[in-house]
Amino acid sequence: MxxxxxxxxxxxxxxxxxxxxxxxDLEALQLQRLKKAVQRASALPFYQEKLPAEKLTADSIRSLDDLRRLPMTTKADLRDNYPLxxxxxxxxxxxxxxxxxxxxxxxxxxxxxxxxxxxxxxxxxxxxxxxxxxxxxxxxxxxxxxxxxxxxxxxxxxxxxxxxxxxxxxxxxxxxxxxxxxxxxxxxxxxxxxxxxxxxxxxxxxxxxxxxxxxxxxxxxxxxxxxxxxxxxxxxxxxxxxxxxxxxxxxxxxxxxxxxxxxxxxxxxxxxxxxxxxxxxxxxxxxxxxxxxxxxxxxxxxxxxxxxxxxxxxxxxxxxxxxxxxxxxxxxxxxxTDDMLIIRGVNVFPSQIETALLKIDSLAPHYMIEVSRPEAMDEVTVHIEMRPEMFSDSMIEMQNIRREISGAIAQVTGLHIKVNLVSPNTLERFEGKARRVIDHRKLVD
Ligand SMILES: [Zn+2]
Incomplete structure (x- = not known):
């Protein structure tokens, strides 16, 4: 870059x-603070269990590389130790x-x-x-x-x-x-x-x-x-x-x-x-x-x-x-890591699909990705709104736009997916975080 x-x-x-x-100076400050952070964490039963006590002291942290010896913490760990x-x-x-x-x-x-x-x-x-x-x-x-x-x-x-x-x-x-x-x-x-x-x-x-x-x-x-x-x-x-x-x-x-x-x-x-x-x-x-x-x-x-x-x-x-x-x-x-979709064995992030969609002028920035597995194969459909001025009654024109979109997505993800163009203002709008993926496969599992 x-x-x-x-x-x-x-x-x-x-x-x-x-x-x-x-x-x-910054790294010296980080080291000093990391020692303190380890000291604080070592008071928690969760971390005491993860590492023998003698390793979990401020003194055992001598350089920033020692960070790698410390245990990781996951969202599931927080859940398992609910509430506090x-x-x-x-x-x-x-x-x-x-x-x-x-x-x-x-x-x-x-x-x-x-x-x-x-x-x-x-x-x-x-x-x-x-x-x-x-x-x-x-x-x-x-x-x-x-x-x-x-x-x-x-x-x-x-x-x-x-x-x-x-x-x-x-x-x-x-x-x-x-x-x-x-x-x-x-x-x-x-x-x-x-x-x-x-x-x-x-x-x-x-x-x-x-x-x-x-x-x-x-x-x-x-x-x-x-x-x-x-x-x-x-x-x-x-x-x-x-x-x-x-x-x-x-x-x-x-x-x-x-x-x-x-x-x-x-x-x-x-x-x-x-x-x-x-x-x-x-x-x-x-x-x-x-x-x-x-x-x-x-x-x-x-x-x-x-x-x-x-x-x-x-x-x-x-x-x-x-x-x-x-x-x-x-x-x-x-x-x-948890909204990564695995489609026919390929890792796909919704943001990759979004990047492809927003490069195309005729589209509005509102879309929904739907994943299903009707038989043995994963199927992906992207529903996307057209910009009002680009919406056309011509079947051929709409077909061309669909082809352009599916080509752009294939270029980024390597996958061929279905494209469903919808009228302006028909997809759900969000006041907080957007939910842009519906994965029907999870409902069956
Ligand atoms: Zn800057």
């Missing part, structure tokens, strides 16, 4: 004393509980001390400022407030910076647009799929885009693609910034883009990042895609070692970023 040489916006840095540390088997302090010291929705019906509870909340706010402030947030701005925060870490996490980050917050939460697109018109926020925060929905509503309603003051949006909460960014930036006339985080580790603020927008800077003074092969769990060199594994270094309420995120990405290996931050940068999330 060729490094951008010009920043897209002003290059502002919230905590340069940490974000721009010399690499050797990983809590690192007594209940009296907890200042906040957040949670993630689980497929089993019970959330994963995550606990924060007062200090964890302060750190979290600063980490959110780091990526918000890096992406253009200023004290004088107003932010429309359209993430759900509640157990989901997006709402309150960002709220406190914006407060740190001193900007104004409209905590409007998610839902009700007309009301969201009315708010944008009446209160003139410069910044929008939501999931990328919700931004698409707002873009649709804006296109259909009678609000004039030029009357809005919106300049930037920060998207998180689900994987999205570079083509999706282009669509939203062109459709809404704003700049969209990517950031990454997950509740088990903290929430948003784990990494985010800077003014050069060439990957997301890891907050390496507070986390250690690894990319591993999801099957063998062996570490992969920078540049290779694999599962992201994170060790939080300063978390008190919920100290985890080597947490397997199930998110697939890679670390850039093109040297330091011109913004002045010394931390390494991660790619956008390319998929999840």
């Amino acid at each position: 060729i490094m951008n040489t010009l920043p897209i916006i002003e290059n502002n840095i919230w905590q340069p004393e940490f974000e721009c540390m010399r690499r050797d 088997g990983f809590m690192g302090v007594t209940r009296n010291e907890i200042a906040r509980y957040q949670g993630t929705s689980g497929t089993t019906g019970k959330p994963t509870w995550v606990a924060y001390t007062q200090q964890d909340v302060v750190n979290w706010s600063n980490l959110c402030a780091r990526f918000l400022v890096a992406g253009g947030l200023k004290r004088e701005h107003t932010v429309q925060l359209s993430f759900g407030f509640g157990l989901f870490t997006g709402g309150f996490g960002l709220h406190f980050g914006i407060e740190q910076v001193g900007a104004a917050i409209i905590p409007i939460s998610s839902g009700n697109s007309e009301r969201q647009l009315m708010c944008m018109l009446d209160l003139q926020p410069e910044i929008l925060i939501c999931t990328p799929s919700y931004a698409l929905k707002l873009m649709d509503t804006l296109g259909q309603g009678d609000i004039d885009r030029s009357k809005l003051n919106l300049k930037h949006a920060f998207f998180g909460g689900e994987p999205w693609t570079e083509n999706m960014r282009t669509r939203i930036e062109e459709g809404m006339g704003i700049r969209c910034w990517n950031n990454y985080g997950l509740a088990e580790i903290q929430g948003p603020g784990v990494s985010g883009e800077c003014a050069y927008r060439n990957g997301m800077h890891f907050q390496e003074d507070q986390f250690i990042f690894e990319v591993v092969d999801p099957q063998t769990l062996e570490p992969l060199p920078d540049g290779e895609r694999g599962e992201i594994v994170i060790t939080p270094l300063v978390r008190e309420g919920f100290p985890l070692l080597r947490y397997r995120t199930r998110d697939i990405g890679f670390i850039y290996n093109d040297g330091e970023c011109p913004c002045g931050r010394t931390s390494r940068r991660m790619s956008r999330i390319l998929g999840r």
Whole structure:
């Protein structure tokens, strides 16, 4: 990848004393903090069981390479120790509980001390400022407030910076647009799929885009693609910034883009990042895609070692970023180990299909992937909306578009799949995370 040489916006840095540390100072700080993190974790029965006690002391960590000797932690481990088997302090010291929705019906509870909340706010402030947030701005925060870490996490980050917050939460697109018109926020925060929905509503309603003051949006909460960014930036006339985080580790603020927008800077003074092969769990060199594994270094309420995120990405290996931050940068999330589809033996990520679809002009960015196994063979159908102006009564024209799409998907995935073109505005829209895959095979298993 060729490094951008010009920043897209002003290059502002919230905590340069940490974000721009010399690499050797940063690694010395990581080592010191890793010892402390191991000490905290060693108080938990889960980690005591995983390793003999004599190996789980701060003294046994002599270099950052010793991290590899530590056990990994999975989502299933958190579930098995429900509700709070990983809590690192007594209940009296907890200042906040957040949670993630689980497929089993019970959330994963995550606990924060007062200090964890302060750190979290600063980490959110780091990526918000890096992406253009200023004290004088107003932010429309359209993430759900509640157990989901997006709402309150960002709220406190914006407060740190001193900007104004409209905590409007998610839902009700007309009301969201009315708010944008009446209160003139410069910044929008939501999931990328919700931004698409707002873009649709804006296109259909009678609000004039030029009357809005919106300049930037920060998207998180689900994987999205570079083509999706282009669509939203062109459709809404704003700049969209990517950031990454997950509740088990903290929430948003784990990494985010800077003014050069060439990957997301890891907050390496507070986390250690690894990319591993999801099957063998062996570490992969920078540049290779694999599962992201994170060790939080300063978390008190919920100290985890080597947490397997199930998110697939890679670390850039093109040297330091011109913004002045010394931390390494991660790619956008390319998929999840658990939403990877295995179709006729081939690994396919929904994001690959999305990348292919969004390159074709006649399509709207709304699609649904349906997988079934009618007989012995897997069958995939992609349902995708046409843009209204491209919809045609001509069978031949529609046939050509279908052929173009299936060719584009075959090029990325190597698979031939069925394409079903549908009328504009017929597929479901999402206010939170999008559900774009229906896998009927799982229902039979
Ligand atoms: Zn940078």
